[in-house]
Each structure stands twice: as C-alpha cells, then as structure tokens.
Amino acid sequence: QVQLVESGGELVQAGGSLRLSCAASGRTFNTLNMAWFRQGPGKERELIAAISQNPYLRYYADSVKGRFTISRDNAKSTVYLQMNSLKPEDTAVYYCAADPRIRSLSSDEYEYWGQGTQVTVSS
Numbered sequence: 001q002v003q004l005v006e007s008g009g010e011l012v013q014a015g016g017s018l019r020l021s022c023a024a025s026g027r028t029f030n031t032l033n034m035a036w037f038r039q040g041p042g043k044e045r046e047l048i049a050a051i052s053q054n055p056y057l058r059y060y061a062d063s064v065k066g067r068f069t070i071s072r073d074n075a076k077s078t079v080y081l082q083m084n085s086l087k088p089e090d091t092a093v094y095y096c097a098a099d100p101r102i103r104s105l106s107s108d109e110y111e112y113w114g115q116g117t118q119v120t121v122s123s
Contacts, residue, residue: 002026002112004096009117012086016121020081022096022114029077030054033102035110036070036081038092038119045095049081050105059105064090086121093118 008020024032035050049070050059058070069082079096094117097110 002032002098004098004112004114006094006096006114006117009094009119011120011122014086014088014121014123016086017082017084018086018119020083020094020096020117020119022079022081024077024079024096024098027100029072030074031100032098033100033105033110034070034072034079035059035097035099035105036079037095037097037108038090039095039116040089040092043092045108046092047106047108051079052105053100057105083119086119088121088123091119091121 003025004022006022012018033052037045037047039045048061048064051070051072067085072079096114098112099110
C-alpha cells in the first residue's frame with residue numbers, strides 16, 4: 001500500500017507562484033509513476049502533469065504547459081509541482097497520484113491517491 005501526503009497549497013495572487021509537494025511511503029519510490037490532478041469548483045477532475053519511473057518521461061496538460069513543472073526527488077520519495085504565472089482558473093484541490101504499472105502517463109487510472117491540498121488564486 002502506498003500513502004501519499006500533499007502539502008504546499010495556499011491562497012496566492014494571480015501571477016504568483018507555488019510549489020506543491022507530495023511525499024510517498026509504503027513502496028520504493030523509484031518504482032512509482034507519479035502524477036498531479038486537480039479538481040476545480042464545479043469541474044471534473046483533470047490530469048495536469050505526470051512523471052514516469054526512469055527515464056522520467058513527463059506529460060503536461062495543455063492548460064498548464066509552459067507554466068507548471070513536475071519533478072521528483074527519489075532520495076526524498078517526493079514529487080513536486082512548481083506552479084508559475086498562476087491564474088484564477090488554477091483554483092482547485094490538487095491531488096497527487098501514484099501507480100507502479102500505469103500504461104500511459106496520461107491515463108486517469110492511477111491506483112493510489114492523496115487527500116489533496118487546496119490552491120486558491122485570487123484575481
């Protein structure tokens with residue numbers, strides 16, 4: 001069983017930056033494909049970024065490409081989401097997800113999920 005704990009969400013002004021963290025435990029971290037999803041008010045859950053096991057391929061949704069960066073630190077068993085140039089439409093609960101066997105990074109069928117962290121972007 002994999003446990004995921006997100007942190008770093010807060011209220012920020014439009015144009016600002018935040019870095020979210022997700023600490024994983026329960027399985028060797030470098031065997032996990034990791035992803036960030038978000039769900040805004042009244043919206044469906046959306047995959048926004050993912051990073052694979054070695055060779056660390058990355059996927060980004062068009063809505064965040066060029067503004068968000070996903071990275072991982074295997075020594076710390078942590079995945080990060082650096083969010084720059086934040087917009088009010090980025091307001092959402094951000095969820096970390098993990099899966100050792102996901103067939104496609106862009107899939108939404110990740111096995112393990114965190115509880116989420118709230119990001120609010122004010123205009």
